[in-house]
Amino acid sequence: MSIELLILLVLFSPLIGGLIEAFVRKGSGLIPSVFIGLSFAISLILLFVTDSPEFIRWEWLNSFLIGIQLDKTATILLLLVSFISLLVHVFSMVYMKEDPGVNRYFLKLGFFTFSMFGLILSDHMLLLFVFWELVGLASYLLIGFWYRKEGVPSAARMAFMVNRVADIALFAGILLLSAQVDSIFLSELSGQWFLLPSLLIAIGAFGKSAQFPFSGWLTKAMAGPTPVSALIHAATMVAAGVYLLYRVSPFLHESVMTMIAIIGAVTALYGGISAMTQNDLKKALAYSTISQLGYMVLGIGVGSAGASMFHLWTHAFFKAGLFLAAGSIIHYFHQLSENGGQAIDSQDMRRMGGLKDKLPVTFWSFSICGLALAGIPFFSGFISKEGIILSSLVWAGQKGTLAYLIPDIALLTALLTSFYIGRMFFLIFLGEPRRTIKQSQIVYSEAAAIRIPLFLLAAGSLWVFYNWNPMAHVSWVNTYFDLGSVPEGNFFSAFITLVAIFLAAGGIVLAYFLFKPGARTLRTYTTDTRSVSILGRNVFNGFYLTQSYQGLGLATYIFSKKLAWADKKIIDGFIHFFAVGTVVLAKVVDLIDKLIVDGLVNLSARIASFFGRRFSGVHSREAQWQLIWLFIGFVLILTWILFF
Amino acid sequence: MSEIGLHMYLCLAALLFSSGLFVVLSKRNAVFVLIGIELMLNGANLVLASFSQIDLNGQIFAIFSVVLTVCEVAIALAILLNVYKKYATSDLDDLQEIGNG
Numbered sequence: 001m002s003i004e005l006l007i008l009l010v011l012f013s014p015l016i017g018g019l020i021e022a023f024v025r026k027g028s029g030l031i032p033s034v035f036i037g038l039s040f041a042i043s044l045i046l047l048f049v050t051d052s053p054e055f056i057r058w059e060w061l062n063s064f065l066i067g068i069q070l071d072k073t074a075t076i077l078l079l080l081v082s083f084i085s086l087l088v089h090v091f092s093m094v095y096m097k098e099d100p101g102v103n104r105y106f107l108k109l110g111f112f113t114f115s116m117f118g119l120i121l122s123d124h125m126l127l128l129f130v131f132w133e134l135v136g137l138a139s140y141l142l143i144g145f146w147y148r149k150e151g152v153p154s155a156a157r158m159a160f161m162v163n164r165v166a167d168i169a170l171f172a173g174i175l176l177l178s179a180q181v182d183s184i185f186l187s188e189l190s191g192q193w194f195l196l197p198s199l200l201i202a203i204g205a206f207g208k209s210a211q212f213p214f215s216g217w218l219t220k221a222m223a224g225p226t227p228v229s230a231l232i233h234a235a236t237m238v239a240a241g242v243y244l245l246y247r248v249s250p251f252l253h254e255s256v257m258t259m260i261a262i263i264g265a266v267t268a269l270y271g272g273i274s275a276m277t278q279n280d281l282k283k284a285l286a287y288s289t290i291s292q293l294g295y296m297v298l299g300i301g302v303g304s305a306g307a308s309m310f311h312l313w314t315h316a317f318f319k320a321g322l323f324l325a326a327g328s329i330i331h332y333f334h335q336l337s338e339n340g341g342q343a344i345d346s347q348d349m350r351r352m353g354g355l356k357d358k359l360p361v362t363f364w365s366f367s368i369c370g371l372a373l374a375g376i377p378f379f380s381g382f383i384s385k386e387g388i389i390l391s392s393l394v395w396a397g398q399k400g401t402l403a404y405l406i407p408d409i410a411l412l413t414a415l416l417t418s419f420y421i422g423r424m425f426f427l428i429f430l431g432e433p434r435r436t437i438k439q440s441q442i443v444y445s446e447a448a449a450i451r452i453p454l455f456l457l458a459a460g461s462l463w464v465f466y467n468w469n470p471m472a473h474v475s476w477v478n479t480y481f482d483l484g485s486v487p488e489g490n491f492f493s494a495f496i497t498l499v500a501i502f503l504a505a506g507g508i509v510l511a512y513f514l515f516k517p518g519a520r521t522l523r524t525y526t527t528d529t530r531s532v533s534i535l536g537r538n539v540f541n542g543f544y545l546t547q548s549y550q551g552l553g554l555a556t557y558i559f560s561k562k563l564a565w566a567d568k569k570i571i572d573g574f575i576h577f578f579a580v581g582t583v584v585l586a587k588v589v590d591l592i593d594k595l596i597v598d599g600l601v602n603l604s605a606r607i608a609s610f611f612g613r614r615f616s617g618v619h620s621r622e623a624q625w626q627l628i629w630l631f632i633g634f635v636l637i638l639t640w641i642l643f644f
Numbered sequence: 645m646s647e648i649g650l651h652m653y654l655c656l657a658a659l660l661f662s663s664g665l666f667v668v669l670s671k672r673n674a675v676f677v678l679i680g681i682e683l684m685l686n687g688a689n690l691v692l693a694s695f696s697q698i699d700l701n702g703q704i705f706a707i708f709s710v711v712l713t714v715c716e717v718a719i720a721l722a723i724l725l726n727v728y729k730k731y732a733t734s735d736l737d738d739l740q741e742i743g744n745g
Contacts, residue, residue: 622736623736
């Protein structure tokens with residue numbers, strides 16, 4: 001089989017699987033899983049058989065080529081996406097089993113995976129933009145999957161609209177870029193781009209990857225089913241922005257690169273701070289994703305895109321693991337409330353606790369993935385995060401004193417990260433079960449379709465798969481991302497590594513003291529329902545970012561209403577006035593025409609007629625009138641003779 | 645008794661002439677028009693007679709004129725009588741036909 005056929009097979013099989021599931025044979029998700037498994041298998045084959053980039057190009061419009069490519073980066077990302085998507089499919093077979101819309105669900109999931117494959121394979125900027133939009137559409141459909149639930153449609157709409165705003169910037173950037181450079185094939189990009197296209201494309205990527213001004217939609221996206229969140233956060237949606245930045249980073253304008261680094265640092269800090277106070281299990285993970293995406297964008301901004309893509313890879317594993325573990329917990333609580341327990345807010349961490357014995361596989365995989373997220377040595381997250389922090393340090397060394405803020409923020413965020421994940425861990429799994437769990441004494445064990453994905457993802461978060469040396473900061477995965485290298489380590493970097501380890505461990509220890517079973521803060525925390533201070537409320541609500549979007553939207557709405565009013569009153573009024581003025585003027589002209597022009601003509605006619613009438617009397621038939629005229633004529637002649 | 649000035653006679657003559665002219669122009673009846681013509685002639689005769697204060701030739705001319713007027717009136721009245729007989733009207737406005745009908 002030729003490679004082209006294999007590529008098309010990888011691309012379309014998730015879509016075909018979803019279509020079969022939805023329309024032909026309504027099973028429980030087995031067929032889509034088989035098809036996505038096929039994609040995964042072919043991706044694995046492609047990883048080994050692809051030496052040089054493969055191109056497929058075709059004529060879209062007359063003498064306008066678009067095409068897809070399969071290079072090293074694309075193969076490894078295909079592998080990642082298909083693997084995560086496969087696990088999510090398998091997990092969903094159990095998680096969504098009782099949902100009436102399960103067929104629709106798998107179709108959307110297949111469509112989502114297909115769009116992401118297309119995005120990775122696209123070689124042309126416009127084709128990439130098409131798949132970029134398809135990914136946005138698919139995420140909208142999946143976030144709004146439970147569209148009858150209160151708040152879900154508006155959450156989906158917000159995710160969609162925030163993405164649209166950024167996508168407009170991306171589209172404008174692509175158009176501007178195509179005016180500057182000869183070819184917008186990704187494999188043929190060149191040169192140093194101007195400021196504006198660079199900036200617009202970066203903003204487009206920020207929107208997809210939930211960077212700071214656009215972060216709000218990602219927490220809203222939690223309204224979707226949890227496996228979908230795993231897919232969005234790990235491999236598909238948010239990875240798209242980082243992927244685009246990786247592709248274009250060598251060509252971006254220098255100041256835009258600095259801006260990317262700053263935005264990444266701000267986002268990392270923002271996500272880390274907000275994640276610390278969340279009660280909702282999924283929201284905490286969402287803010288964690290924002291923070292980690294901030295790391296990746298920061299890495300790209302400081303010029304080591306390869307390290308960022310490696311972090312994307314490891315993050316995909318441990319974040320998908322965390323989300324699927326969250327899904328497992330939520331599933332467990334749903335089972336409880338269906339089997340006689342009372343209805344529970346199944347995502348509130350304050351009501352959990354003591355799940356260690358109930359869900360052992362979830363417990364272990366959450367622990368491993370959490371440690372990977374925290375950046376503890378012997379786990380994957382440590383290796384990739386070290387790469388980014390070291391790169392930012394080297395970059396700051398070249399830039400100057402103020403630039404050291406960036407690695408400082410990265411290190412601070414490392415502390416926050418380990419704190420919030422430690423807090424989640426202690427709240428969920430340790431201690432005595434709080435409230436509702438005591439009341440229900442049912443037997444529950446995790447299904448194989450839940451256990452296996454969790455096991456695989458947890459295993460993928462260990463260090464051995466990336467580098468035998470647990471203290472390294474590069475791995476074999478880095479060789480697939482050849483844009484932007486990771487700097488070599490030295491004595492200084494070893495010191496920083498030690499600091500990072502210390503901070504990560506310190507965060508967990510701090511979390512332990514605050515939230516260990518029986519701690520005083522834990523008791524007050526689980527009984528108190530609201531944050532007290534203004535700062536606390538700000539942090540809890542993610543600095544009101546989503547609310548500010550709504551405010552912005554409302555302001556725009558009010559502004560347009562005012563504009564509409566002005567339009568009606570002032571512009572319409574002016575036009576009306578103008579029209580009336582024209583009519584009045586026309587009437588005046590008409591009057592002038594009638595009175596003066598016609599009047600003159602009529603006057604001359606009347607004068608002529610008057611004289612004509614008078615002189616017509618001369619030839620009157622009445623003899624006496626003739627006599628009168630005769631007499632008048634005589635008098636006139638006489639007068640003439642006498643007086644002149 | 646003081647002598648009456650020439651201009652008094654002339655004014656009277658003008659009055660007579662004007663009255664005659666007015667009658668000729670304003671009256672519809674042919675008999676009145678004939679009477680108007682007589683008045684105008686008498687006005688003219690009066691002018692001729694009044695100038696006899698200076699020269700007597702005027703008086704002679706006035707007598708000739710009176711004779712002529714008599715002849716003229718006799719003929720005109722005869723014509724009018726025939727017209728009236730033929731058309732049963734003496735109104736000038738109705739007499740608009742020309743010919744020997």
